[in-house]
Amino acid sequence: MEPRETDAATARGGPLSGIRVIDLTAMVMGPYCTQIMADMGADVIKIEPPAGDNTRYISVGPERGMGGVFVNVNRGKRSVVLDLRDPEGARALRELVTGADVFIHSMRASAIDRLGFGYEQVSALNPTVVYTNCYGYGRRGPDADLTAYDDTIQAECGLPSVQRQLTGEATYVGTIMADKIAGLTALYATTMALFHRERTGEGQEVEVAMFETMAAFMLVEHANGALFDPPLSSAAYPRAVTPNRRPYRTADGYLSALVYNDKQWTAFVDAVRPHWAGSHFATLEQRAARIDEVYALLAETFAERTTAQWLELLRALDIPCAPVRSMDELFDNEHLTAAGFFETVDSPYGKLRFPGPPTWFSRTPGRVAGPAPRLGADTARVLDDLASPAEGGANGRTRR
Known part of the structure; x- marks a missing residue:
């Protein structure tokens, strides 16, 4: 089967069709969550500062600001540049919030509150919004205000320690696992809250912290005998950490x-x-x-x-x-090709071959929502739309 051709202007379907997401996330954790939402039909409006998301500049791309990592985790979104420290930028975001189903950010709690977009402030504008916080450390612990990246959280949750048991040396795993697993956790937490709202009409605040997420992830099997009180063994699943477990x-x-x-x-x-x-x-x-x-x-x-x-x-x-395959071999993998896993998308900066959604739906299939936007590409159109909002809620839907 040949890769599916996807036109950027194709009308969106998918199980999240009609959901509008205001996305103030950056780097990978939050953008990976909202990328999947876009592929599943949501209208994701990515709010960027004038300099753009830093991820635009950290990997190779066809033009400056369109690095491969950014392009992959921000595909199908609309980019709106707003300086939230400027009164006009803040005003525009408040208007966007009133028509949103989801508000998601990856700032520290103190930073988002200073900008005037903490949960209490946003829910006052839109009581039915699902408000998702993506943090490094949860707010209820003493490390809440610490900066965290994937490497930080891999260390915190024990991954390098497990690697040392396997190889004799403490190392990170060869993928940004904490970012991606936390992004998937933010996705399911947000959609669960949307499901609750669908049944009750109630919005709510959701918190997803990388450290807590990865601690739970690592302890699925590694809790082992330490799960019991008193402990029956140290926290480790022997088969997973034996040095002989390798290809x-x-x-x-x-x-x-x-x-x-x-x-x-x-x-x-x-x-x-x-x-x-x-x-x-x-x-x-x-x-x-x-x-x-x-x-x-x-x-x-x-x-x-x-x-x-x-x-x-x-x-x-x-x-x-x-x-044992290389990463490059995945692009020519017989099974993935036959399954139509890759989707080819046209963009202003060339053709893109994306790994498509790994899930399948019989009635509401998702697909790659389109290319990632250039910085601020949709600012004028989105702000113009604020002057003539549709009747009802987000995307013209009537809220409960």
Whole structure:
């Protein structure tokens, strides 16, 4: 299947069609949340300071201010430049707030309050608004006013410590995981609040903090025995942190394979290592208790054949496996291409090949909402629209 061609002017559908979002977020956490909302049909108005979102300038792009990171997480939005320290800029934002369904920002609480757009001030203008705060640290703790970025929160939530158990060195993981997971959390929290409003007509304030989000994320499995009172073990899931948990080296490359449950283990032993049958690794419980030994034995075994030979055998046995791919290889991946995952979008600065929404809806499908805007590209039009607002609420809808 060829990549879908998406015209920037295509009428938006999707499950969030008709929702208007006033987006005061920057960098990645908040913009990733609102990018997904735009792909799902929301009208996202990105409010930028005169210098623009810093993310415009941190990666390669076809022109200044249109770096790849910015273009990806701000696609399909409208850019409005407002200086909120200027009375006219603040007035314009207050007008936009009255027609919004969602107000989302990533400033510290003290900063947004100084500008006059804290929750109490915004909800006074629009009582039904869903107001989402994206913070580094939640307001109820002593670190509330600390600056935080992805690296900061990776350190706080234990990721480098886990990496040290795997590799012997404390390292960050090779993706801005905290930003993206917190962005997804902000998305589901905001849409849950919209669902509540749909049922009751009530707006509310939502808070999503990167540290609390990542602490919850890391402790899903790593709480382990520390979950109990008194603790039964330290906080760590042994299989995830054993140094031998890594892609296996084959005769000509690397392979990911997980011979995990008893059915898979038996099939592998019968096909490859019959003399392991009936050993003290026969059950999942036994293997979990001696996971380092299991991984070491498998590492020796996988070195004996090529990656292609192992993929053929393991897939025939229904054992999860995959070659170790580079990021560039994803753009030519047979499965993603056949699934129509990539969407080609025309823009004033050239063609763009976006990874599309990973979700599927039978009645309200989302799609890449269009290219990212140049700085301030929509300021005049959006402000002109304020002079002739539609009847009812946001986008002409009548509120409850």
